[in-house]
Amino acid sequence: MNSNSLRPPRTLFDKIWDSHVVSNNEDGTSLIYIDMHLTHEVTSWTGFETLRDSSRQVRRTDKTLAVPDHSIPTVNQADGIKDPIAREQVEALVKNTQDFNIPYIPLLDARQGIVHVIGPEQGVTQPGCTLVCGDSHTATHGAFGCLAFGIGSSEVGHVLATQTLIQRRPKNMKIEMIGKPGIGISGKDIVLAIIGKIGTAGGTGHVIEYVGPAITDLSMEGRMTLCNMTIEGGARAGLVSPDAKTFDYLKGRDYSPKGDEWDQAVDYWNSLATDPGAKYDKVVTIETTDLVPQVTWGTSPEDVVSIDGNVPDPKAASDEKSRDSIAEALDYMDLKPGQAITDISIDRVFIGSCTNSRIEDMRAAAAVVDGKRVAKGVSAMVVPGSGLVKAQAEEEGLDRIFIEAGFEWREPGCSMCIAMNDDRLDPGQRCASTSNRNFKGRQGRGGRTHLVSPAMAAAAAIKGHFVDVRDFFLG
């Protein structure tokens, strides 16, 4: 499996793909082996149903891990799930994991949390592996140099039954970040700027490898945020080459290799980096030196602008279709062409989601709100990504900082990113959100979402409107 000097130079993606091909089919598709499968309540039931209907078994019970996250409440979890339909769905997951003997992290377990937070936490996510989950934000795990992508429910059934997937080989795309961003610029700002540049279909059919000092400088949490939103750029998977930071994060975790196998694994992981001279089908370069905190203004993640910018004017659009599209977005968002982003007032703040609910996100937001108060009329909540993140934050006293500032401190789950539980916007409410999608109605029908980093969301909570968090620290 190690690289062979006679072989043409290969990318990180090529190496992972090549080492997972079970067979190549005549039609150009390949049967790909899946090393790890994460699953949750919303997209798994039909996969298990298919197994039952055909009297099939799960091929590898040790390669799937299940956890409830999407439709669970984030308050009083110990009292159970009140919504009878959501409860039935979680109960179905419990029964399915029992019937098919799959490891399951229950709602009240300290390790429970958002599937894309707990995968890395448990060491399930490893370099050089293939990982899938019935959720588009599976791209998150690419932060570890793990080829990870979201799949549909039929494919969940396919993985359960066969531990493989039929896939067409995606193309290689490189996004090279030139220079290093200044202080106060997070992985979220970097990925929003990328999506603003390439558009929501910019990566379709490709796996994106992110390179450059701005990427290697990111913590593992920052890399996860970056890779998480790769899907918002249309690519199913994003990758960051594994390095010492990756290995330090993984060492000692539950699923991580132990003893001699750890050293063997690190040797292997070190062989995965893209070879010099390897070819990419598409290359995009982005200058990061002057990057400013980013805020979305519209109803697509590509509708993004710098905090010192303005809401676009549809009249300035290049063609009729984009003119209509901008006008429709502004109408939904109740914004005026040319309005300064810093003049946009907010009603709600949501800090959480698989994009930004890890310990570093909690710390970044807490550093902003420490000793301050949430602005009058603003309702703000923090939803840690897992029980372990919550416990760590509480050990550091971050929960007190948030609560004293007037934030709600919740229990882990997907919460207002997808609004499948009671955490949702009322019609017309405007939210500074650290989540990943500003689609119409995503956080509640008629709700208006602006995507930002945790520090920017925290600053907006204190001021009641968007503000450059970097100025915020200065005065």
Added chain:
Amino acid sequence: MKKFLSLSGPAAALDKINVDTDQIIPKQYLTAITKSGLGKGLFHDFRYDINDNIRKDFVLNQQPWTQAKILISGENFGCGSSREHAPWSLSDFGIRCVIAPSFADIFFNNCGKNGILLISLPNEKVQILMSHAKNPSSCEMTIDLNMQKISYAESEIMEFHLDESLKYRLLNGLDDIEMTLQNSNSIDMFERNQKKSLPWLYNRETSH
């Protein structure tokens, strides 16, 4: 999977770009553990107002498109969430073919596994079909998958391309899992080899 051979009926125009799967079927339909009835939630926020009254200004609430079998839309259709509820709701409503300049990857795969045909055509051609679809007297279209032809405006024909293997699976309603299980010797062999080279993926002792 239900076979797809040919399809005839009204084509509805949804003249928007980047139609995401949250628009196709919103979150409140994701908690159930059944596929039936999802057609009611298809394009929910376009079809119903905030009080759940039917919005007469939306195409799928107008005759003859309440019986639409084909949908025509803009580029990057089906982006966003991986929810397979999107194809399930289209199919439950009666739409088994979507025509657009481009589709998001996960949605594309999900449709192929649910007997829904996605046809990508250059934008100019999509616009021709879109303009016919907007007119109740010319919105009737027929898709012949085997011949890879769309018939519209009574005598006009437009050809389309698609992946041969996908075509074969749609025409025959084939189950991917069954096909893969016929290959299980190769999977066994793969695992034996991988266990030798990457043993830590097999010798896990976890607390789970």
